[in-house]
Amino acid sequence: MIRISIDAMGGDFGPEIVIPGMATALERHPDIRFVIFGREEEVKPVLARHQALSNASTLHHCDVAVRMDEKPSQALRNGRWKSSMWRAIEAVKTGEADACVSAGNTGALMAMSKFCLRTMANVERPAIAGVWPTLRGESIVLDIGATIGADAQQLVDYAVMGAAMARSLFEIERPTIGLLNVGVEEIKGQDDVKDAARILREIPLPSLEYYGFVEGNDIGKGTVDVVVTEGFAGNIALKAAEGTAKQYTQYLREAMNRTLMSRIGYLFAKGAFDRMREKMDPRKTNGGVFLGLNGVVIKSHGGTDALGFASAIDVGYDMAHNKLLDKIAADLTHFHKSPVGAAFQDETESAAEVEIEQQEK
Template sequence: MIRIAVDLMGGDHGPEVVVPGVGKALERHPDIRFTLFGLETECRGVLDKHPALREASTFVPCEVAVSMDDKPSQALRHGRYRSSMWRSIEAVKTGDADVCVSAGNTGALMAMSRFCLRTMANIDRPAIAAIWPTMRGESIVLDVGATVGADAQQLIDFTMMGAAMARALFEIEKPTIGLLNIGVEEIKGQEEVKEAGRLIREAAMPSFDYFGFVEGDDIGKGTVDVVVTEGFSGNIALKTAEGTARQIGSYLRAAMSRTLMARIGYLFAKGAFDLLREKMDPGKVNGGVFLGLNGIVIKSHGGADAEGFAAAVDVGYDMARNGLKAKIEHDLKLYHNRRAAFAVPVGDTSSS
């Protein structure tokens, strides 16, 4: 049995979308026990429409809902200890849940998660990992915006965490990992990225294959299972890809309605277009995973529909079932033992 805590109040549509989403996830995974947190007035009516879910869950009424445009500091001030967001995270901390899922605003959810769960031993800063559809399937990209900038050690931490997540999510033994960089020319690249690459290669970890540097276009190609970068460039890559997909979608719609011939063609090819739309639908691959905290928190896209929210719950289910947290802890320990064996402190490149 997997126990999942859900913040019903998050997202652009709140319980109206989150509750049916949780219901869909339950149909796929009848072994989930949900604890649902939300404002009584807004949730009871919707829950009553989903008797199977009501049966498989406990509803915990809360006093406060964090709004989608609350700043992190505001959310902490008025929502700590008593908001549905806080309490669903807290359920992970107390051990009452294996994972927490919220469609609430990212800044507030990250601030509360850090405050409540704290970062893991040996981890300075958490990361947000996105699941990215590629030409070869799916890849993991992190950090997509938890923190700006990262030194070599933090990039190495992200690498360990991303590799553990890939093993839990894709159920592969040895995922491939690339560090995002800009070309392979000698004058190019960030120093931190270069140093991280050197140290990762040296450590020769058994839990993943280090591929080397990858560039922006390698993400969509699916060149590696995990792409590691700091939060500024990762967030820009993610948002830019979303923007490009929407842009091409709008070109396509315009092209298919411009002439009579095109409209006829569209009717014939409608099945193909529907498949394509489904493939390009960000809701299908939904769920940012907060890594590096003492507990797993899944962030669903705020604009996701019920199917999208269910996809985020699916991710949380896989992470919990496959022991993501234990995998990360195991890899971090192994890495630090190996580093100690090399006895070259991180940041000291004088010996190279």
């Protein structure tokens, strides 16, 4: 049995999408038990339409729902302890649930998750990891927007955590890791990425294989299982790819509607188009995983539909089922105990000390 806590009020459509999504996920994984947090008067009527789901769920009423446009600090002020989002996260902390899923606003969800669950030992900052459809299958990309900028140690942490997620999700023993970089040599400013590369080459971990630098177009190619970058570039890459996919779909639609011949062609090839649409369907890869926290939290896209929300629950299910947190913790400990990791840690700590001393001057 996997227990999943749900923030029923998150997303652009709240329970109307969340509840049917849960019903779909339950059909796929009958061993899920749900703990739902939300406004009873809104959740109950929708839940009543799904008998099996009702039987597999416990509903806790919460007055407060975090709004989609609330700033993280506002959300914390207004919704700590009592909002459906907070309480869904808290259920993971108290051990009531194995994973939490919310389609609520990303900033608030991350702020509350950090506040409630805290970051794991040896992890400085959490990251958000996404699943990216590629020509080879699927890859994991992180950080797609938890934090802007990352130093070498954080990038290495991301690599270790991303590898653990790949092992949980794709069941590969030793995922390949690429550091996202630009192709131009000798460009200034990528010291952190270069330092991270050095550490990853020397890392003695059996849980990942460092491939080297990859570029933006390698993500879609599926050159590596895990692509590591800081949150600004990661988020921009993800959204730029989304934008391009939409553009392509739009061009295709226009082209197919243009002449009688193309419309006939479309009818013949409809099966092929459907297949292709399914391959590019963003709902299938919905679900950003917050990595580096003492608990599994999954962020669903706010504008997704029931099928998309079900995918986010699937991800939470897989992460809990495959014991993601244990894998991450073991790998991080292994790394930080290794001579390279320990030396690196000391280096970073003394650098941090110098920085603090400088600031105090």
